[in-house]
Amino acid sequence: MDLERELRALEIAWPETPHFSVATPRHARWRRHATGWRRHTAVALAALAVAVAAAFAVPQSRAAILRFLDLGGVTIEFVDRLPAARERPLSADLGPVVTRAEAEAALGRPLLVPHLQPLPPLHLRNRVVSLVFAEHGEPVLLSEFAFGSFFFKKLVGGSTSVVPVVVHGDSGLWLSGAEHAVFFTTVPPRLAGNVLIWQDGDLTLRIEGRRLTEAQALDLADAIYPGMG
Amino acid sequence: MRRAQRGDSRAFEELVQPHQEIAFRVAYLITRNAADAEDAAQEALVKAWRALGRFRAGAPLRPWLLKIVANEARNRRRSAGRRERLALRAASPGEAAPSPEEAAVAADERARLLAALDELPDQARLVLACRHLLALSEEETAAALGVRRGTVKSRSARALERLREAYGSRA
16 A cells, blocks of 8 residues: 555645735735725725724734734734834835935826925835925824835734724725834834825825824825815 | 845735645645635735845745745644644545446545544644645755754654554554
8 A cells, every 4th residue: 555645646625725915915805995995985984994893893812913904005903012113213214315206106106295395305115105294393204105016014002093084085094092013024113103094096195293183194185185285 | 036025016926826825725734724724824925025035045935935834824723722623625536436336435545544644643644744735845844844854754754654554444
């Protein structure tokens, strides 16, 4: 009896292999409906609210990493305890300064920025375009990246508030309260302050400021769009 | 690879796409649960994506990837604290069976062999499953199990012996 041969000859009824993606983790199903959100904002916002509520409803006694949400190029994991991360300036690790044309070439579409005179330096790292400017005397970081071209993750502790919002008709999230950790692909994790994240078509936008309020962040986001500011 | 290491997620997905099925199956063998295997493989791919900058240029991708997947699967299994049976099923032989009687005998033998395999201790079961059910190389099996190639050889020999005893006792 050649057991090795018999084993190799076995045809196993394996479970079907799911589709995996680093840009679209399975845990969060929202992004698959991103196009629909643009057309049906009210429905999407309701779904977003349900998803946020569901994410928080998972019992705390399960594994350390409990819940996931996804928005554009951002994955948000809800964890019991944040990993080690340092507080660093908003302008840290943004990459070299580039021209507007280079920034738009990296995004594959026009940049969305508030009307600022002069326009602050644009930075580019891993196809993420960032700029830092002052709002109400506080530094604010605006980052933009194309859908599917980039991945970064936020880890949110239990005392961080995550609420769904609408920005210019698109779905977004407002993260505030306790600090959360943010992971980019190639730089060390850092602690982040209050953050507004939203999608504009295939673009994900993110505004961060330590003392930024939700109203200020939404005003800033609206100011990015012509005729809204 | 260069595009992926520069942060192009589509390039990374193209790189790992040919290995997704084997990665999922390795995770399934370890977690013994399709949902946990899916979570483990997904999370492992994200970790691999983050760690790609440290991947040694020119090294084979599959063993590196399988090692990350297997580690994640083991972590999931430990944290889940479950002891599920693997419950592998043999696929239907289709047109290959010469007669219904012979087909029934062959199916019974396959079921006995799989049951015997499933009853082996984890180490023995996994090394045989990796080498013979998934047809992984010794290097890939070593990466997935987190052991040296020599350990794969010795562990395989002992596992086959145990399987032979278990299978024989079921005859």
